Amino acid sequence: MKIVIVCYPTFGGSGVVATELGLYLVKKGYEIHFITYKQPVRIQNLTRSLFFHEVHVPTYDLFKYQPYELALSSRIVEVVKKYNIDMLHVHYAIPHAYAAYMGKKMLEDEGIKIPMITTLHGTDITLVGSHPFYKKAVQFSINHSEYVTAVSQSLKEDTERLFEITTDIRVIPNFIDNEKLKFKTVPCEKGQIAPDDQLVITHISNFRPLKRIIDILKTFKIISEKLNVKLLMIGDGPEKERAMRYCKAQSMEGDVLFLGKSNQIEEILCFSDLFLLPSEQESFGLAALEAMAHGVPVICSDVGGLPEVIEDGFSGFLCPLGDVNAMAEKAIYILEDDERHKKFKQQAFESSKKFNIEKVISHYESLYKDAKQTYLG
Ligand code: GMT
Numbered sequence: 001m002k003i004v005i006v007c008y009p010t011f012g013g014s015g016v017v018a019t020e021l022g023l024y025l026v027k028k029g030y031e032i033h034f035i036t037y038k039q040p041v042r043i044q045n046l047t048r049s050l051f052f053h054e055v056h057v058p059t060y061d062l063f064k065y066q067p068y069e070l071a072l073s074s075r076i077v078e079v080v081k082k083y084n085i086d087m088l089h090v091h092y093a094i095p096h097a098y099a100a101y102m103g104k105k106m107l108e109d110e111g112i113k114i115p116m117i118t119t120l121h122g123t124d125i126t127l128v129g130s131h132p133f134y135k136k137a138v139q140f141s142i143n144h145s146e147y148v149t150a151v152s153q154s155l156k157e158d159t160e161r162l163f164e165i166t167t168d169i170r171v172i173p174n175f176i177d178n179e180k181l182k183f184k185t186v187p188c189e190k191g192q193i194a195p196d197d198q199l200v201i202t203h204i205s206n207f208r209p210l211k212r213i214i215d216i217l218k219t220f221k222i223i224s225e226k227l228n229v230k231l232l233m234i235g236d237g238p239e240k241e242r243a244m245r246y247c248k249a250q251s252m253e254g255d256v257l258f259l260g261k262s263n264q265i266e267e268i269l270c271f272s273d274l275f276l277l278p279s280e281q282e283s284f285g286l287a288a289l290e291a292m293a294h295g296v297p298v299i300c301s302d303v304g305g306l307p308e309v310i311e312d313g314f315s316g317f318l319c320p321l322g323d324v325n326a327m328a329e330k331a332i333y334i335l336e337d338d339e340r341h342k343k344f345k346q347q348a349f350e351s352s353k354k355f356n357i358e359k360v361i362s363h364y365e366s367l368y369k370d371a372k373q374t375y376l377g
Helices: 013-027 068-083 093-109 134-145 153-164 180-182 213-224 240-249 264-269 286-291 326-335 338-355 359-377
Strands: 002-006 031-036 050-054 088-089 118-122 147-150 170-171 199-204 229-234 256-260 274-277 296-302 316-319
Touching: 002 013, 002 068, 002 093, 013 050, 013 088, 013 118, 013 134, 013 286, 031 068, 050 068, 050 316, 050 338, 068 093, 068 147, 088 093, 088 359, 093 134, 118 134, 118 359, 147 153, 147 286, 180 338, 199 213, 199 264, 199 286, 213 240, 213 274, 213 326, 229 264, 229 296, 240 256, 264 286, 274 286, 274 326, 286 296, 286 338, 296 326, 316 326, 338 359
Parallel strands: 002 031, 002 088, 031 050, 088 118, 118 147, 147 170, 199 229, 199 274, 229 256, 274 296, 296 316
Antiparallel strands: none
């Protein structure tokens, strides 16, 4: 089967999920065509069944905003015709679902029928999509997708609450490739990062306000009064500067390392002892699942889809939003006792297996088969 995947090519969760899905499908014999504005970060080599088609947006002075959707729709039409594509799978509704719908309609005009699957990831619904300036167009493109999936039950419910949805939304959670991790021989050394006797607490995100970066620093400060710990802050974004200033003001600079965007997540998670994710909203929390798959317990806020990923008291703890004392208390509880820490690490790993790639992707595959039978005959 030949599938076009439209996604963001960046480090963000939706792009990572789309890329890993495509790579896995290639291994299973599918022909996958990524369409986006840059080669996705997790794709190293293109092959005979793995293609990348760049979307170019010519700039013109008249435009205050360059028309990316237009260029994307045209590229979709071109690729579908050239490679005889069977279906479109778009990740993140804005503007991908809208652009794909336009592509689908243009193709229809030429007598080519193609079904479209839209996967909702979170902020495309909760933060951006439901904004009155976008809502109508987002709702329209969701309702005109042949299939719609959401990465958690919580996101499905949010979508149905915030929009007037006429299409059935199926929940297909995000996934992790435990096998790939098992055979990856990354050196697991703290190196210069921390001495052997120091515990490492990690956070990975895009440092947007909803990640509540200052809560991480406050939580860490309380933990550091009891235990010998270091905090690794991975990623980049608008809150990073403020966070660095906060560390300086609190004299925490020596204990908190800002490592920026990294392609070496596995190397870092390998020696991490705990993961903090105090977000205000999180439809799934892929970063938390990645941590768990590396045997790292997670302390996070009890919001959105996080309770579907983290089992309270087993793979970590869910705490009330903004309650830095509760988060620190749970973190100390896990870290202060070696045996307990080991148990939580093992449990976090066990818990991650629920989201094994093989199992989860079979749901996408059923959808593709169904779409092919129903719409292509
Ligand atoms: O975390 C972000 O803000 C990035 C965003 C994205 O679009 O990549 O993440 C969303 O999609 C991820 C993959 O499905 C989910 O794991 C994240 O929870 C979700 N973020 C939010 O809902 C805030």
